[in-house]
Amino acid sequence: MISTFKGLNRVFITASVLAVALLYLFPVLVKSSNNPSFYLQVVSVAVCSAILTISLNICMGYGGLLSLMHTGLQMVGGYSIAILAVKQGWNGWLALVAAAVIGAIFAILVILISLRATYLYFGMITLAVNLIAMEAVRHGGEFTGGYNGLFGVFAPGIPNGMMSAEGFYRVMITILILAYIVQRNLIFSGFGRNTMALRESSETATALGISPNMHRVKVFGVSGALAGLAGALLSIQIGYAIADIGDLNNGLIFFVGLFLGGVGTLAGPVLGVALVAIIDFLIRGTGQYRTLVLGSILLLTMIVLPRGIVGTYRASRYGSPRSREVMPGEADNFHLDIDVKNVTKGQVLFEAHDVVKHFGGVHAVDGISVQFKAGEVHGIIGPNGSGKSTLISAMTRYHELTSGRVTLLGAEADKKPFKVARDGVTRVFQIPHLFERVSVLDNVLTGMYRRDKYSIFDAIFRTPRYLKANSRSVAESKALLSLAGMLGMEELAAGSISHGQKRLLEVIRAVATEPKILILDEPATGLTQDEMHSLTSLIRTLAAGGMCVVLIEHNVAFLMDLADIVTVIQSGKVIAEGTPKEVQKNERVLEAYLGNTDFSKELA
Amino acid sequence: MSLQIWIDGLFVGSVFAIIALSMTIVYQPTRIMNFAQGEGFILGAALGYQMMGVWKWPLIQSLVALVIAAALMGFIMERMVMLPVQLSGSKFAWIIATLAAAMIFQSAFNIKYVNVTFSYFDIIEKDISIFGAKLSIQKLIVILMMIAVFIINDQFLKRTLWGRSIRAIAHNPDTSTILGIPTKPVIKLAFIAGTVIIALVGFLASPVIIVAPAAGLFFTIQGFTAAIIGGVGSPKGAVVGGLMIGILDSVVRSWLGGTWGLFSTFFVLAAILILKPNGFFGKRVEGR
Numbered sequence: 001m002i003s004t005f006k007g008l009n010r011v012f013i014t015a016s017v018l019a020v021a022l023l024y025l026f027p028v029l030v031k032s033s034n035n036p037s038f039y040l041q042v043v044s045v046a047v048c049s050a051i052l053t054i055s056l057n058i059c060m061g062y063g064g065l066l067s068l069m070h071t072g073l074q075m076v077g078g079y080s081i082a083i084l085a086v087k088q089g090w091n092g093w094l095a096l097v098a099a100a101v102i103g104a105i106f107a108i109l110v111i112l113i114s115l116r117a118t119y120l121y122f123g124m125i126t127l128a129v130n131l132i133a134m135e136a137v138r139h140g141g142e143f144t145g146g147y148n149g150l151f152g153v154f155a156p157g158i159p160n161g162m163m164s165a166e167g168f169y170r171v172m173i174t175i176l177i178l179a180y181i182v183q184r185n186l187i188f189s190g191f192g193r194n195t196m197a198l199r200e201s202s203e204t205a206t207a208l209g210i211s212p213n214m215h216r217v218k219v220f221g222v223s224g225a226l227a228g229l230a231g232a233l234l235s236i237q238i239g240y241a242i243a244d245i246g247d248l249n250n251g252l253i254f255f256v257g258l259f260l261g262g263v264g265t266l267a268g269p270v271l272g273v274a275l276v277a278i279i280d281f282l283i284r285g286t287g288q289y290r291t292l293v294l295g296s297i298l299l300l301t302m303i304v305l306p307r308g309i310v311g312t313y314r315a316s317r318y319g320s321p322r323s324r325e326v327m328p329g330e331a332d333n334f335h336l337d338i339d340v341k342n343v344t345k346g347q348v349l350f351e352a353h354d355v356v357k358h359f360g361g362v363h364a365v366d367g368i369s370v371q372f373k374a375g376e377v378h379g380i381i382g383p384n385g386s387g388k389s390t391l392i393s394a395m396t397r398y399h400e401l402t403s404g405r406v407t408l409l410g411a412e413a414d415k416k417p418f419k420v421a422r423d424g425v426t427r428v429f430q431i432p433h434l435f436e437r438v439s440v441l442d443n444v445l446t447g448m449y450r451r452d453k454y455s456i457f458d459a460i461f462r463t464p465r466y467l468k469a470n471s472r473s474v475a476e477s478k479a480l481l482s483l484a485g486m487l488g489m490e491e492l493a494a495g496s497i498s499h500g501q502k503r504l505l506e507v508i509r510a511v512a513t514e515p516k517i518l519i520l521d522e523p524a525t526g527l528t529q530d531e532m533h534s535l536t537s538l539i540r541t542l543a544a545g546g547m548c549v550v551l552i553e554h555n556v557a558f559l560m561d562l563a564d565i566v567t568v569i570q571s572g573k574v575i576a577e578g579t580p581k582e583v584q585k586n587e588r589v590l591e592a593y594l595g596n597t598d599f600s601k602e603l604a
Numbered sequence: 605m606s607l608q609i610w611i612d613g614l615f616v617g618s619v620f621a622i623i624a625l626s627m628t629i630v631y632q633p634t635r636i637m638n639f640a641q642g643e644g645f646i647l648g649a650a651l652g653y654q655m656m657g658v659w660k661w662p663l664i665q666s667l668v669a670l671v672i673a674a675a676l677m678g679f680i681m682e683r684m685v686m687l688p689v690q691l692s693g694s695k696f697a698w699i700i701a702t703l704a705a706a707m708i709f710q711s712a713f714n715i716k717y718v719n720v721t722f723s724y725f726d727i728i729e730k731d732i733s734i735f736g737a738k739l740s741i742q743k744l745i746v747i748l749m750m751i752a753v754f755i756i757n758d759q760f761l762k763r764t765l766w767g768r769s770i771r772a773i774a775h776n777p778d779t780s781t782i783l784g785i786p787t788k789p790v791i792k793l794a795f796i797a798g799t800v801i802i803a804l805v806g807f808l809a810s811p812v813i814i815v816a817p818a819a820g821l822f823f824t825i826q827g828f829t830a831a832i833i834g835g836v837g838s839p840k841g842a843v844v845g846g847l848m849i850g851i852l853d854s855v856v857r858s859w860l861g862g863t864w865g866l867f868s869t870f871f872v873l874a875a876i877l878i879l880k881p882n883g884f885f886g887k888r889v890e891g892r
Binding site: 060064066068113114116117118119120121123124125127128129131132135248249252255256259263288289290291292294295296298299302303306307 | 684688692693694695696697699700701703705707708710711712714715821825828829832836866867870873877878
């Protein structure tokens with residue numbers, strides 16, 4: 001099976017090399033035809049669409065940001081080059097770069113004003129912005145040429161004379177290849193992992209210390225830059241910039257291309273747009289039927305190939321990754337230092353001071369003070385609805401406090417949940433919150449991103465700084481995986497592993513963030529005996545390294561065996577605290593659970 | 605400012621409100637904002653032009669034929685949208701599917717009606733006078749229809765078993781199915797009812813406002829704007845939002861000139877989304 005997979009991969013590489021060669025040789029091939037410049041333009045316009053679809057794929061496919069303003073961004077790019085290069089007389093290449101920058105700024109401004117909006121509303125804001133931008137351009141007077149637009153946009157020259165159509169065609173193919181590489185390098189870097197983490201669950205990404213807003217701004221900015229560039233290239237090809245370019249109807253081709261190829265896949269947008277361009281070429285001259293045909297293809301694709309061509313391939317048995325065999329002794333290659341730095345055993349790390357959280361009339365947490373210390377396993381038990389999870393959510397700032405204080409490492413804890421996470425508190429939620437469509441390794445790497453000190457540009461250009469940081473992170477991730485007995489499963493999609501492995505992976509991912517305090521909400525639920533042992537030894541190792549592990553558990557036997565100190569909560573108040581032995585004998589605890597015979601028995 | 609402007613605004617606002625209401629009806633059981641909804645409006649306008657203007661059919665016959673045609677369109681639309689949505693796992697499936705459906709209907713109208721705007725004569729050519737301002741019966745009917753649709757929808761949701769099913773499905777489709785609520789028929793009904801309502805208002809309003817075959821997306825967007833200002837999924841919000849942008853459009857138009865009407869609408873939309881991200885009466889919409 002593995003050889004088939006590799007064989008097909010080789011077919012793909014060969015096919016793409018051939019496609020690129022064909023594209024570069026295309027001008028020579030059509031030279032003898034009756035209308036070579038027409039054919040060149042058809043392919044060039046398709047290249048613009050492909051770049052724009054890559055941009056759309058970054059924000060929608062990977063980022064989960066619904067954008068209905070990509071045609072508008074295309075228009076903005078077109079006007080940028082028309083105004084800068086034609087009216088202001090800038091150098092054409094400089095104007096092309098400026099178009100990308102303006103596209104990015106435009107996109108960033110839009111997302112900055114709409115950060116509070118949830119995804120549907122965000123889509124609607126982009127739609128409104130698109131319409132406003134088109135109206136603004138139509139009424140921009142001489143600056144934008146009003147309804148007629150601006151004419152006379154030509155290809156930038158080398159160095160200042162005009163370039164041949166053929167020459168610029170090759171430039172465009174090169175730009176497309178570069179756009180593809182930018183996409184690939186971004187998606188495979190920490191930037192891409194965070195993007196996908198946010199797409200799958202904003203809450204989990206926050207728990208890992210990713211700032212959702214800041215990251216969305218970056219994703220949309222990158223997408224805007226590519227769209228602006230695509231728009232400028234389109235205007236160079238067709239020779240003008242006009243408001244109608246921004247019309248949502250023109251966006252159909254991008255959506256068809258994206259869905260046909262596969263949303264959220266690297267090759268999908270290019271492959272999809274290529275197919276659509278071919279179909280579009282075949283039905284040229286049918287005028288009004290074009291939209292009808294394209295719309296029908298789009299609907300049919302969604303019904304027949306819901307994941308698109310590349311997505312369907314990836315999900316098939318040929319295209320999906322599988323676990324590999326682990327070489328004997330491979331695990332020994334990875335050395336890992338999990339000791340927590342700069343803390344002394346027994347030091348108070350995280351503390352709640354008389355924390356109160358009311359939901360309307362419900363007093364979920366009613367004045368709890370608790371200390372979490374370095375190097376201890378701290379258990380929290382209590383009946384359902386006693387306020388355990390609410391206490392943790394309040395302490396990690398997912399809920400605003402009604403009253404009370406929370407201190408982290410002696411200072412007041414930050415008000416934003418992702419900052420609390422960055423300062424060393426990592427949560428693992430009750431329900432598995434893995435990034436299911438992302439590989440096991442990428443899940444761990446996402447947790448590691450705070451250590452990676454490289455920028456978007458390092459990731460795009462694969463600078464030595466990026467390469468060094470990346471290989472170190474990969475090695476450490478593998479070390480963590482081997483600690484949980486999951487080596488060899490790196491490439492599997494996280495959604496495809498067993499429930500127990502998911503829970504372990506989640507703990508591993510949390511450890512990857514290098515927390516000082518690790519909070520596990522019912523980690524033992526649904527684990528097999530073996531997995532339970534792995535978890536127990538993992539927790540012991542972590543605590544021995546100086547970490548504070550907070551366990552919220554219903555499984556009393558598991559907790560009493562593992563915990564150094566146990567806090568018992570009932571009705572939002574602490575009713576007992578002490579070592580497992582002390583708590584088990586505590587009369588208030590027994591009294592509180594009187595009637596709840598199962599629980600009393602287990603405690604006794 | 606003259607009363608006439610406000611009355612005109614009330615009429616246009618009622619048109620937008622009905623469009624937004626029909627979208628709300630589809631949105632409730634499906635959580636889909638239907639980009640193809642405006643095409644129903646064009647269907648009403650086109651059939652009005654065809655039946656009353658070209659074929660000279662009597663009013664009642666035209667209305668019956670319109671309702672049947674619109675119901676059929678709603679049925680087809682439901683399949684075009686829901687089939688891809690149910691099959692595709694993508695979070696964006698609905699938007700792409702409804703957009704594709706909109707494009708298909710739009711190009712169908714474009715192919716059939718080249719260089720035509722749908723206006724026939726007023727169905728009822730009579731004006732009534734309110735303090736010197738004129739209000740044609742035609743416009744009055746549209747305003748009354750808006751009120752009627754709102755009340756009927758509200759009572760239907762609150763008092764009938766089907767209405768309660770829709771509210772249950774709106775909360776949680778999976779649980780509703782487990783409880784034996786016929787989710788799929790309810791969704792079909794929503795598409796059909798929504799399309800019939802929007803087609804009726806297209807039929808009634810097209811003699812007064814200019815409607816072109818390709819204008820479906822424009823009316824969709826106006827409906828979206830109204831629904832979003834009011835809060836997606838809230839019938840009350842649809843009415844308030846629709847009236848608001850209708851009156852705003854009319855007032856700004858007379859004050860600053862034509863193009864600023866559209867501008868002001870979208871600026872208000874952007875402003876409201878920024879200040880009140882869930883609209884006036886909306887609940888927080890979470891992913892899907």
